[in-house]
Ligand code: CTP
């Protein structure tokens with residue numbers, strides 16, 4: 001017992017992280033997606049590993065190497081992400097939804113490449129399932145952590161999402177902030193608890209920020225804010 005490892009805050013816990021954009025196919029050569037780089041989600045997965053958790057990373061298409069030790073599940077569309085998340089939900093202690101899930105997908109997938117025609121064109125879209133809202137409705141003992149990417153009234157919209165999706169925490173991200181956001185290695189966020197406690201984090205590297213966020217969530221969750 002002299003060699004016993006010190007217990008880490010998430011030893012024995014299961015964490016599921018989603019990351020990156022989703023990609024919604026239009027035809028064999030075209031798709032709809034967004035500018036999410038996946039960096040924040042991958043940093044959250046790395047932080048979960050470092051805190052001792054058994055970590056599953058469900059990732060949309062990104063150009064990043066997965067953190068050492070994660071179980072990586074690659075997905076493409078919102079519906080594939082939904083399926084993968086639900087498969088891992090019952091067992092999870094924490095679910096961190098960093099992914100920028102497409103809100104809409106093309107109503108029909110065209111088997112053949114669509115040919116251009118004279119004049120303007122339009123694309124019919126339908127809503128994807130809100131994965132996080134679905135998790136909120138089915139929540140039992142999991143801690144649900146969402147992200148809110150906003151360009152205006154970030155805290156107000158963030159709190160609305162915390163409420164409407166039945167979350168325990170929301171990490172609010174003003175993506176217009178020049179020192180952070182999509183693609184950047186740096187981020188500026190405010191962490192808000194279900195009880196309304198707001199914790200602002202100054203601009204810092206996503207990896208360092210992720211560790212601080214998760215540590216706060218785990219600690220404060222025990223004192224149940
Ligand atoms: N989210 C999700 N499934 C979707 C859309 C969003 O799980 N189909 C999750 C995201 O992963 C994120 C949170 O919901 O954790 C908030 O995403 P965001 O795009 O900021 O909010 P929306 O609810 O989609 O609202 P809007 O885009 O209109 O602001």
Ligand code: CA
Pocket residue numbers: 101102103
């Ligand atoms: Ca959205």
